[in-house]
Amino acid sequence: MSRGSTTTVRSVARHMGPRLSSTVTGNGSLIGAMRASTGLVGYEVAWWVNSYPVFGGRNASTMTLGEKEQKDQKEAVGGGGTTAATSDGQRGKEVASYWGVPPSRLTKEDGSEWKWKCFRPWETYQADLSIDLKKHHVPKTFLDKFAYWTVKSLRLPTDIFFQRRYGCRAMMLETVAAVPGMVGGMLLHCKSLRRFEPSGGWIKALLEEAENERMHLMTFMEVAKPKWYERALVFAVQGVFFNAYFVAYLVSPKLAHRITGYLEEEAIHSYTEFLKELDNGNIENVKAPAIAIDYWRLPADSTLRDVVMVVRADEAHHRDVNHFASDIHYQGLELKDSPAPIGYH
Structure with a gap:
């Protein structure tokens, strides 16, 4: 990398670094504009992206990476691209979890799918029907x-x-x-x-x-x-x-x-x-x-x-x-x- 272009990159990064995560778009328009204005070549842009953490693993998924790279990155963060199955066995939406929080996959005692999202198996119980229904608090005060x-x-x-x-x-x-x-x-x-x-x-x-x-x-x-x-x-x-x-x-x-x-x-x-x-x-x-x-x-x-x-x-x-x-x-x-x-x- 030439000395002039390195200086340009560092100057741009110093002034724009804190705001990059909100200005980078999915089609790489910011990088294209920088190439046009500064004459940066591909390997210089790659060096710049890898050198500054604001553009690292956290925001890379919002850039134009290729489908394979995005898939690899989601798997690396722990369960990014997971596919939820609907109750009738059909494939549902693909849920991308950047934070690595996997969806709950629960089953009943007989092995069938647990389809309720409003409560979980360990929150179930058998009601006590022997309780006295006629008890009454007599108001005194x-x-x-x-x-x-x-x-x-x-x-x-x-x-x-x-x-x-x-x-x-x-x-x-x-x-x-x-x-x-x-x-x-x-x-x-x-x-x-x-x-x-x-x-x-x-x-x-x-x-x-x-x-x-x-x-x-x-x-x-x-x-x-x-x-x-x-x-x-x-x-x-x-x-x-x-x-x-x-x-x-x-x-x-x-x-x-x-x-x-x-x-x-x-x-x-x-x-x-x-x-x-x-x-x-x-x-x-x-x-x-x-x-x-x-x-x-x-x-x-x-x-x-x-x-x-x-x-x-x-x-x-x-x-x-x-x-x-x-x-x-x-x-x-x-x-x-x-x-x-x-x-x-």
Whole structure:
């Protein structure tokens, strides 16, 4: 390389180096312009690219390298070009992972492909149907009575709107029921960070509850196809309830958990009525959705009634957890002072 051209390259690199990653285009227009303006030959450009790390392995994939070079580079960074298979065995899109993060490739116990992306095999479980469904926290204090009648007042418009359409009612119920656990877990998470203290496992327990309620929704979406106005109602109700519960939890966690406990008691009642309609033949007892069979590890021939049974059991467990959390606060303690019932549902 001539002395003049070397000086030119170093000068350009010194002034443009920090911005090269955003200015180099796939067709090599920058390099072409430099060749035209500076008279650089091919080996000089190669020396320049290899000499400055800003143009190294990190950005080389955005340059015009040849298909073989790009393939080799992706393999070198650990699984760049991976091909995802769709559920029917056809080849899907090629997913390039520069960061070397391989896609999850999971299988069931029988070796078949795990097709769910919203939960993993180790997050499945078998519901405990032996739980007492009739337990009720009798409101005694002012806050308890306020929580109880607040929930009862929310039930009236729900009964009027949905009447006996329990599939859509369950859909709406779960969009609300999944909020308290997320709000409580989020606020406890921030509190733990502020105070540099552990949570006693309650962050995980509440987020686990929120995720379980969300899976209820994913299940009933397969059963009830909500109309546009019901979807619009979800937006309105969730927006109001999230903010109201957020404020309530900041002001009084024991009130917030008591409200959730009573909400879960109402959920048990709603699913009990759902079962009555199924048993009376007013609602068709269709085959259980595939997502429910895998999530609750139900038998392959399970029906909608079996799904409602396990969902109702989940709600009973959430009832216990939230009334327990409220009782902890009533005793003048914090949640971190008592081990959280992780995996209780």
